[in-house]
Amino acid sequence: MTNTTGKIFSITSFGSSHGKAIGAVIDGCPANLELNEKDIQKELDRRRPGTSSITSPRKEKDRVQILSGIFEGKTDGTPITGVVFNEDKRSRDYNYIKNTPRPGHGDYTWIEKYGNYDYNGGGRGSGRVTIGHVIGGAIAKKLLRQFGIKVISHVIQVGDIKAKTVNMNLIEEKANENPVHCADPNAAKEMEELILEYKNKGDSIGGIVETIAIDVPAGLGEPIFGKLDGELAKALMEIGSVKGVEIGFGFDVANSTASQINDEYYIKENNNSDNNINNVNIGTTTNTSGGILGGISNGMPIITRVAVKPTPSISMLQNTVDLKSCEETKIEIKGRHDPCICPRVTVVSESAVAIVLADQMIRSGFINPSNLSQNIDKQKK
């Protein structure tokens, strides 16, 4: 059951790069959410390669089909199955990988553990598997939007180029204006140039992707083992090529004092006539906590960052071991790969965060687990 994640709103992912299909079963989405294939397709299109000079030139259509879970245009409480058939898989020769694990890839550990490895295109270890995450994320995001919650990702660093801070409300629009998906246009240009430089060298470069969730209510997550930050860390670290996760101030807390970073409380809005705290909107003047304190959301924007390693598929000659002849050998990886995977990681990070938040919104009692109409009924009263 390790291809399933989420306690109530859950995703079961399946499929491999060159098998028949890739997809996901999304369970626990309440009934009466309007949903169609376009809602999912538009997110898959953001993940697709071949859309600019800095992504892999592979052409993948990635057309999603919904096989179950929708009745008369709305979810009906049953599991939603989204599938992408791998129509265009070329019978390119991956035989050279079969016995010689590629450095930085999961080939070796897979063979060691399972003993039967679909090496074609990396099999289930391929980045294509994130299609399942994005299908789930598209549904989670649509669900969250009914409650005013927005999840957005952007690239904030590639190599040594760092983006300047951009107003939170402009990030989505700005990040969509360039192929790097960086909200700072000047940095985006420099990043693009740097990526092309490594592409031409047959090498690749890493970076950092930030994901922000806005208008999340206070009260998601639990204090010890179901911490909201713990679940976000797991979901984000489970994205292939991620080697680090931060919340809020992240690693900068190491060289900070409490007097610098303790977020102080203030009254944002007071609609209180009768000393009823429920009518008082409390915020923090800073947000170094990244919206999570003691494992529970505090109503401030939730801010996460992931460190993305450079794509391990590079055309340079690398040392490895031939598992058949039991001798050291060298490998040269064929094909054309993403010289920087960060732009495509944005939509996957959004998906990972959205899935966790959707699950927590239901678990924490903010969304009715069976029927969205019951939420609406309550608002009416």
Add this chain to the structure above:
Amino acid sequence: MTNTTGKIFSITSFGSSHGKAIGAVIDGCPANLELNEKDIQKELDRRRPGTSSITSPRKEKDRVQILSGIFEGKTDGTPITGVVFNEDKRSRDYNYIKNTPRPGHGDYTWIEKYGNYDYNGGGRGSGRVTIGHVIGGAIAKKLLRQFGIKVISHVIQVGDIKAKTVNMNLIEEKANENPVHCADPNAAKEMEELILEYKNKGDSIGGIVETIAIDVPAGLGEPIFGKLDGELAKALMEIGSVKGVEIGFGFDVANSTASQINDEYYIKENNNSDNNINNVNIGTTTNTSGGILGGISNGMPIITRVAVKPTPSISMLQNTVDLKSCEETKIEIKGRHDPCICPRVTVVSESAVAIVLADQMIRSGFINPSNLSQNIDKQKK
């Protein structure tokens, strides 16, 4: 069930700072592991405050009692309950916290979510709750040691002082020689001075704790949602005051190229006479992956790091909101707290990592889930 973690080897944590007791129920430990209270006590003693000038001067004996799970000196496959009674809880006055949440603490989110908050000593949000983690960790570590696996933590940064790299085999010994638990003695001295400096100011400082697991077999973890790094990230992020988690090269991958950091394979040892790969020991020349590739351990040391924020309890005056009068106010936190929590986080990090590894060793088929003797029987054959 969010006070439970782990799929097979699991921990259910309970208790609060000033309640009757704190403890944990450890389930899924196979029978026939020799275990007694001393095995747990020695780890709890490493967590205890009051042991040096740089930890909180509070005196807590933290004597553990095992209430269940041991028969004739060995585990018997039933849940192991370890309890520490809060004998010495002073009736110090925490009333001033009741309606005025302390910045940087979980008070506000707790009240918001649960509406009934044991504010005495921070209740279940207190760092004392990690007693449960350490009880679980002590058992996990003893279990792992039967299979040659060792888990060690040390402080590698406090404020702007960074430790020099120390030979992996010396870390444990060296880190135990000073109260900071830093394996580089020069850095340790500087760190201690820095911590005392902040202590005297009534402020606190953050840092970084590294945890290494040695001689972990290749094959732990699964490729998509049960990734070993995902579960480690969750377990480590769920330690109070952690705001970032790294595996291997961590955030440094952002400014790295694949040609720099792809760990190349080589043959460490070849006991192979008949081209049988199972007799060939394969390693990587570098270990930027931190021992995990594609979500699965590769046999190299597993390396994690956590960013620990400065203890939020400081004696300086801070802004907050009075939840009763609905007005902004100020708070001054009483009592004496850890000016840097990193030294005490070491044993908690070890515990978190050990619990994940013990669970994965069973889930991945390396440890018999019911009876350790069956592992031994197999080795005999």
Add this chain to the structure above:
Amino acid sequence: MTNTTGKIFSITSFGSSHGKAIGAVIDGCPANLELNEKDIQKELDRRRPGTSSITSPRKEKDRVQILSGIFEGKTDGTPITGVVFNEDKRSRDYNYIKNTPRPGHGDYTWIEKYGNYDYNGGGRGSGRVTIGHVIGGAIAKKLLRQFGIKVISHVIQVGDIKAKTVNMNLIEEKANENPVHCADPNAAKEMEELILEYKNKGDSIGGIVETIAIDVPAGLGEPIFGKLDGELAKALMEIGSVKGVEIGFGFDVANSTASQINDEYYIKENNNSDNNINNVNIGTTTNTSGGILGGISNGMPIITRVAVKPTPSISMLQNTVDLKSCEETKIEIKGRHDPCICPRVTVVSESAVAIVLADQMIRSGFINPSNLSQNIDKQKK
């Protein structure tokens, strides 16, 4: 983690018959439920032996202590730990069991699986372990009662003596009037005599216990693998000595036709002025379904029955195998045991059903998972 049950409202059980303590950690109970040790003690007292001539004459005080989870008389959302210390355990000699498994008991399977067996009083296989169930059940029942739900058990068969049907509203009162806990006074008398007859022979007799949950709302459970009847079947079959579980008409459906047992719908109450179905109370004229259709409660009383085997501890000589000498041998079980365990199973069955319902009430959105006060707030609006 197999000593934990429940998805949101969960119970982690620990302890053994002759170890230091027996108890349970109840997690996922929302905050602000008034709860004290008396609430639990009164249920434990119903489970206790030694209360009449037809139960085991063993004297066990079974005093519960709450170690965590209560603040100022109310749950605070943290795990509730209830413990009974095994104060009076006699050092009676159980050595004769050590290598000669008792027929009908779990001794043999335990030794086979775990290889280290606390044979004293049956260890964790003892019926005393249901103390944990009853602690959990007491809390579940108190929680359910806030929402008008009542769970009651009574003995309806012992040997060949069957109770007559009693009005549902009288069962609890009537069943409490006799030591058999049978609501039909005439049958109760006959059952008592039958039990004493077997007691005198050194033998024991089986029976059937029925548990009814009244005023459960329609909508609990899910249609495929989280079926309410599936979860009830599991919880009830997990009570030691239960060999069969029925819902509603149970095994009688085998010799029934649909025209006989299809429960037809009718309008119980119509407060409807504007054709709004939510104001119409629908019932079924019969209740052969036992309140569950398609895995989901339909608002009718939920009716379950369990078949309870005769206590396997009997004083007659029985054949067994000596696991040390590897020879066939005979065993005579010492001590005095319940000649019919049904009267004591009643409170355990209630607990099992109540725990499932409490979990489902939260999972299905009827009870706020964090804070009971939020349910009350909604009612006010």
Add this chain to the structure above:
Amino acid sequence: MTNTTGKIFSITSFGSSHGKAIGAVIDGCPANLELNEKDIQKELDRRRPGTSSITSPRKEKDRVQILSGIFEGKTDGTPITGVVFNEDKRSRDYNYIKNTPRPGHGDYTWIEKYGNYDYNGGGRGSGRVTIGHVIGGAIAKKLLRQFGIKVISHVIQVGDIKAKTVNMNLIEEKANENPVHCADPNAAKEMEELILEYKNKGDSIGGIVETIAIDVPAGLGEPIFGKLDGELAKALMEIGSVKGVEIGFGFDVANSTASQINDEYYIKENNNSDNNINNVNIGTTTNTSGGILGGISNGMPIITRVAVKPTPSISMLQNTVDLKSCEETKIEIKGRHDPCICPRVTVVSESAVAIVLADQMIRSGFINPSNLSQNIDKQKK
């Protein structure tokens, strides 16, 4: 996540009667099990209607496609997705069900809970959904067979006709010789006539299905909440139309004494030269326990029985409520349905039992969770 069952070997079921497809994702099957579509198809063919005069005459081809999880004819450790596209769904008019719930069906509870109900053919409440169970069961059974375990089901009662006991080794062959799947040929004939009688009346009749698992090793299951009988009870009760579950002697224990039904131990086979109990094969002279004691298998055949209610779809006029007009009304169910569902429940029961056993074989350490070849390697040594 309630459409998922199983802890390690798990099934996520999806789809509805008249949607695009029905299927299941099977996760946690170790790599290197030979598997193809025929293995699954032959089990689906046993479930299919239209194969005799006593099943529904509907024609459903139910061709399965495997979308993922197989590489070079063997499982590769990744999730296996099996899908049946609903090619022949007729646009028959189910509008009459829309607002008038059919007695005995799940229509009413579904509408009450989810508020959006695909009433066509019963939607996800349809018996067609067991296609997912059977896909999972086919894989589980193939996996179990590698370890010598066989799971077989047969009909033992229809209405008041009960089958005579048949030698366990002949059941499968005998049950396949007639459309009722009853191993007693005389009873089978009578049952067939009885079923046709009810078919002609437009009514339906219930029955009992027995499932036996042979050569299951001692040691599956756990003693408290993960009891093997508890998990079997859940899996069997979750089959639509099941209202009762028995293990071994079942409800007959109610009128039994311990001296009658305690299964006594004896030595079946003694290969013991050195007083090593591992070389002694222990059995019980009777098997009233149905192969499970204290929640753990004891090596004897595991015997379960389910009570199956008569198919609720009957052509007779029944009382119900119109949920739109809020008035009482009558319904006459169209179409032709199974007059007795028992023959088709056999393969579903086998599947349910096999899935539980496969999961437990892995959880209990008998099957390597990742790679079947490692089991074979161990046997070689």
